[in-house]
Amino acid sequence: MANILYIDDEISALRAISAILKKEGYSVYTATTAEEGIEVLKKSPIDCILLDYRLPGMNGIDLLKWIRVSEISVPTIMLTAYGTIEKAVEAMKLGAHHYLIKPVDTELLVNVIKEAIEKSKGISKFEKIDAPFPEIIGKSKVMQDVFYIMKMVAESNANVLITGESGTGKELIARAIHKKSLRSSKPFVIVDCTTIPENLLESELFGHEKGAFTGATERKTGLIELAHEGTVFLDEIGELPMFLQKKLLRFLQEREIQRIGSTHRIKIDVRVISATNRDLEKAVKEGTFREDLYWRLNVVRINLPPLRERKEDIPLLVNHFLTKFSKENNKPLPQLEQEVLEALINYDWPGNIRELANIIERAIVLSPSGVISIKYLPKKIQEKTGWPVKEESTLNLLEFEKSLILKALNSTGWNQTKAAEILGISRKQLRTKMKNHGLLSSPDED
Numbered sequence: 001m002a003n004i005l006y007i008d009d010e011i012s013a014l015r016a017i018s019a020i021l022k023k024e025g026y027s028v029y030t031a032t033t034a035e036e037g038i039e040v041l042k043k044s045p046i047d048c049i050l051l052d053y054r055l056p057g058m059n060g061i062d063l064l065k066w067i068r069v070s071e072i073s074v075p076t077i078m079l080t081a082y083g084t085i086e087k088a089v090e091a092m093k094l095g096a097h098h099y100l101i102k103p104v105d106t107e108l109l110v111n112v113i114k115e116a117i118e119k120s121k122g123i124s125k126f127e128k129i130d131a132p133f134p135e136i137i138g139k140s141k142v143m144q145d146v147f148y149i150m151k152m153v154a155e156s157n158a159n160v161l162i163t164g165e166s167g168t169g170k171e172l173i174a175r176a177i178h179k180k181s182l183r184s185s186k187p188f189v190i191v192d193c194t195t196i197p198e199n200l201l202e203s204e205l206f207g208h209e210k211g212a213f214t215g216a217t218e219r220k221t222g223l224i225e226l227a228h229e230g231t232v233f234l235d236e237i238g239e240l241p242m243f244l245q246k247k248l249l250r251f252l253q254e255r256e257i258q259r260i261g262s263t264h265r266i267k268i269d270v271r272v273i274s275a276t277n278r279d280l281e282k283a284v285k286e287g288t289f290r291e292d293l294y295w296r297l298n299v300v301r302i303n304l305p306p307l308r309e310r311k312e313d314i315p316l317l318v319n320h321f322l323t324k325f326s327k328e329n330n331k332p333l334p335q336l337e338q339e340v341l342e343a344l345i346n347y348d349w350p351g352n353i354r355e356l357a358n359i360i361e362r363a364i365v366l367s368p369s370g371v372i373s374i375k376y377l378p379k380k381i382q383e384k385t386g387w388p389v390k391e392e393s394t395l396n397l398l399e400f401e402k403s404l405i406l407k408a409l410n411s412t413g414w415n416q417t418k419a420a421e422i423l424g425i426s427r428k429q430l431r432t433k434m435k436n437h438g439l440l441s442s443p444d445e446d
Helices: 011-023 034-043 059-069 085-091 106-119 141-154 170-180 200-207 241-253 280-285 290-296 311-328 337-344 351-368 378-384 397-411 418-421 427-436
Strands: 003-007 027-031 048-052 076-080 096-099 159-165 187-190 231-235 269-276 300-303
Touching: 003 011, 011 106, 011 290, 027 034, 034 048, 034 059, 048 106, 048 159, 059 085, 059 311, 076 106, 085 311, 096 106, 141 170, 141 290, 141 300, 159 170, 170 187, 170 231, 170 269, 200 241, 231 427, 241 290, 311 337, 311 351, 337 351, 337 378, 378 397, 397 418, 397 427, 418 427
Parallel strands: 003 027, 003 048, 048 076, 076 096, 159 269, 159 300, 187 231, 231 269
Antiparallel strands: none
């Protein structure tokens, strides 16, 4: 027996159609508002939704958008007495299975419901479609290509080079490959080539013996050695100094390391995954990156697309971040007003997924009513919708400071170090101001 959710504020229609469907053997849940319908969807397994277009509060189109963002794989049939071609087209674009005009022919309705449920068989009633890497969100063609390469390479020992702009999730991809590999029970060690001072990087990578240099008061085990039998992730490998590129190449060729100050070589079994936002082929031509090292690292390459090239994934990412950040900030799961999702999809996202995450958390924190409207998005995103935005001359001091910080962050793809340089303050001062303005997602964000 299939479960039908029928949402309609017209009580007589609600009763009449519910009675017909019950005679056909269906179990019928009813709601008079979209908000009530959402609560039913959260609590009950539903096989098909009948949805009236005109509803108090959220209308039928708004609810369709919510269903799409929430990744609910339940066929929806739109009903209305105010049908137009434009509404029908909009509903179908948003994933509606069918669109019927009231008063509905009951035989047609029953047949459409039956067809919709049969077509959706094989998909769980209120679950996301299975993905090979559930921690990574994306159903676009470009991401499916990425998943295929990840799946093929995961159980091998081949070195992997992950390329892509800042904020596209390169570390997440590396972690997912390690998790699916035969080394998953062993360490996953991260080496950030941009944050470790150059004079300490060799020691951090390969370790040192006691007395090897001034200040070496005890033996230190290097990060590569700590990753023995596991995976070492060399983040931003393009920033590795030339003198260390040669030593890393030797390690990749011989799978042995030598601590600074030692004559003893240690055999290391480790899988190497590296990542960069630089064009390494260009760096090779310019002489700033060794060609032999490039080919050692680039056995299998995974190029992550920027968010602007996978916009069909934005609703899924938005839903993920709404759930994540509302929980982290002790807020109820908010609703998005109609134009908000459209604005997010239309924006080009220079800071990629990291920028999207920041903006969603900011909107959750700033919206007091549990409904995110366009005014809680940054100015440059509002401008994409034609929403009236305050001129900077009308902002108070705090608003003006926040506006300047957002401009600097957006112009640098949310790179805090570069934004701080533009603003003429230290990175620490910038982070303090970002925290005060609700712009900092987490203590470790960069």
